[in-house]
Amino acid sequence: MSVVVSFRSLRMLPLAAAITLLAACASGGPAKPAQAPELNTLYAQLDQASKGYETALQQAREGNAQASEQSLNTALDQMKNISAHCGTTPGCDPQRVFSVYDRLLRLKDGSFFAGDDNDVVGDDAPEGSGGGKTGASSLPEAQRSVTLLRGQKLSELIAMNGPVKAALEMWLTQWRPQLMDAYVNYQFMRYRMWPEYQKADLPEALLFGIMAKESGGKVHAVSRSGAAGPLQFMYATGMRFGLVNDGGFDTRFDPGASARANAEYIDEQLKVFNNNLEVTLAAYNGGEGRLRRIVGDDTSVSFYDPKIYNQLSQETRDYVPSVLAAAWLFLHPESYNLRFPKVNGEPGSIVLKRSASLSELTVCLGSAGNTDGWFRTLRNLNPRLDPQMSQPAGARLEVPKQLERVYAARCAEGPWPILANDLHTAVVPVVSPTAASPAPSRSSVPAMRSYTVKRGDSLSSIARKFDCTDVAEIERSNGLKHHHLKVGQTLKLPVCR
Template sequence: MQLNRCLPFLVLFVLSLWGGDLLAVPSSAPESWGERTVSPSLQLPQSIRQQNEAAVPALETVPGRLQPADVSSLLSADDVAAGEGADDAEENEDLLTLVDPEAIEEALILTEDETSPPEDEGATIAVTELQFDFPVVENQKVQYYIDYFTGPGRNVFSRWLERSPRYLPYMQEVFAAEGLPRDLVYLSIVESGLNPKAYSWAHASGPWQFIPSTGKIFGLEADYWWDERRDFEKSTYAAARFLKELYGVFNGNWYLAVAAYNAGPGAVARAIERSGSSDFWMISHNLHLPLETRNYVPKLLAVLLIAKQPGKYGFTDTQFLEPIACDTVTVEGPVDLAVVARLADSSYGEIKALNPELKRWCTPPKQQNYQINLPLGTKDDFLAAYAELPATQRRDYKVHKLAKGETLKGLAKQYRLSVNDILRANSLSTAKAVKVGRNLAIPLRAGVEVIPREDLLDDPVVSKIAKSRSYKVKKGDTLSKIARNSGATLAQLKSWNRLTDRSRLQIGQVLRVGPGKKAAQSSTAKAKTTTKKAGSQIAKKPASSAGKKIVHKVKKGDTVYGIARQYAVNPAQVLSWNNLGSEHILQPGQNLTVRVQNRKGG
């Protein structure tokens, strides 16, 4: 059966497994779509509802989704069949030294944990003076993110603008061909900053941040050697089809479709049912949607408004990248990229940049006919040189998984190399760093080009490295117990890990239990260097321990939102200070702790 014919069923099936989001899928398994999560107000077609109901029994036996602790090397190549299941713990340690400072900076801006947008968006006005094919409005929330991206996030946003002409024109053609608004491609900036190597703690990858299971549903393959989610062409087609499905599910409401791309349609459907409204801004007034999702649509609108008129916001010296122009050829069997670069009179770095889906130093060994991009104008010379190159000269390396009882000295003897040759090939300084189960690149001949270290390891979860400490859930653990032991509040754990009161912990699940040293350093530096733009509403959230402590006695009719407005703080802060969940119901007479800097009035 062709994918497009079974797409509605497949989409609804995979979405029922989430209840979470593409960018930040909750670690614990949520309730399925089938558990009364589809509101009658969505008016799903009867045929789709029947398909969904038929799929529900099967969901009972579906194991938990991929957890951050489940990262493994999926080696599929013939010459590395014995290397499956590499030692990820050691590789993850190596990743800490590989993360580019710019990547960390972008991750912090994309996740924007230090922001505090207004809960009330105020008057919402349609934008008419600019031409969009996507509904664009202005309000206080949108303005907040305009100020944020043009203030603290200016340097990062400038990089996103520089990348946009390299990728967006092609993306727009794909979206137009699929009947989607061209302006909707700017959602990829909110997702990844147009960084093909963007990789989240939930294992979402590429410009459109697909998680592995969803990527596979839409035909995007990924293993040890390659990841089609990082391919701009293939992932953009997949994103277009997915957004098109969401648009249909939510009855032609683009804001709800976009919110569902982030939080998952199950979460959006529940929010609609609980709030009694299908208006995104009305739903955002309560805590039915995750905080990230409530800010997701305003961020997209802010990106659109800035990108359409960058000069108005001071982006006048942006060095725009040229659109990608390349030749494409088909190679037979695995070929090392260093060999491709030599034959194309190019560089390893340029070949990698033109083929972001390639995670390693070689084309996927099991793909016998693989299309690879070359610098424009090099196709004929490459094909001529490639035809003359013996098949035995197309590979510079093979992979060997170190088995129990093996030593580097023994490997060196086996492959007629020195121990130093193996260490050098794997960017290692000592044999003590090599543990059983590690995948080692073995040079096939002397004098081959050294593989860049980042191509020996899995993608770094930049946001996790930049911001988090982690804890692996053990048998008998509860969220309250983990919170006590880690020194965090229950509300903080839920916020950091996108958990709800109905989330269930799983043994082996990895939770973020603290902001991490780097995040603290980054926040401190940001506070020292950021200058506040005139008229900007941006203000750093006060620490939970700062300010004057006030005890507020709940009265009849009080809400968390109303109390927060009374004391000029964030509702999320009120919840955090009092260890309350997002669905907690206030009771008259209940005492709440509120911390304020400068209380005005009563």
């Protein structure tokens, strides 16, 4: 059994139960006469990892953050090895293993700073803990992404149930490119978006989870239903939270403004639904009016209760666990064999020495520090600008700090801006409507069949199943982008003649 599979079986326990189980693990419990030697060895290692947790906790209380982190990482490495062998060791109790793993991960989340010792204030507070302040401002920088959500740790609100596990698998497989792009895009916009969540005392991981699912961090994303921006606000909802037309610019596309509006919406709905995070996320996706009618007065009801779950659309049933899974991966990438790229998101700016469009700047900046180029980042940081329109000399643009020197070296003078302008101003023949090819006759339009997407399907596997079509044809026929499919989705496929 692999480490990833073992951890995905973890059930998030209430804190008191987790502590009780941890104590049982630390003590080892009464020895069983028939217990195999290999099981004794495994449980001895478990005891050692549990003691590592206590050591890390004590070091954190003493203000020795570096030593605490090292002890914690050592204990986590031990736990990965233990969980990998538990499934093949007769008599091993997975829950006993996972309870220790759970506590270690929660300490790594910053739970010690955010709750375990929340009565330590003033002169007795650990160095860097904020000395009695409350909210995100009281936490060290490393812990700010995991602040309490209305008095509860975000980790304790994410239950490792079937839907969340399935969403974790999707993020780690088919949706992995979107997850990685979302992470990179977010890091460059973080200075605009995170402060708005920080002001509202909401966890950064939640912001990332919503953004990853909604747009992948593409500021100019627009859905078929008309939702727009990095956090996909519908027009009327955006207006309600101050996302208006500003001089011809739809501020739903502004990352900072949309993060503020999203934080206000989440805060409002958490109050309506008595801090029920899953139902609040369902309201964000499916509409708060509909959720209020379904939930009624019982705001403590589980999102997965059949009387709630079965009345929601498939989109909303998928949406909630997908957001929570992305938030969990933001907190624990290493526990799923996931490594996010290191991104220097320090903000900067340039003043154009010569007129240029964002497209031209992308060409002359090249791949400096980013093999995928800078087009998406420049668009995200300058959402009001048409990327094809030339901006005059003297215009100030927001860019990552690392690009300030690159711009001065490559784009102010020399051959690269000349090349970029030559490509940008290339003349493409315009075909008049009358000269265009006539529309195909009714008889030439291919007959279509319906196909319902099943779990494990991909465009390639569907194309192979019906060998008279191909991936591109399926995409065109169904208006798909980036090969994204959903279980239960109905596709139109050409019928072989």
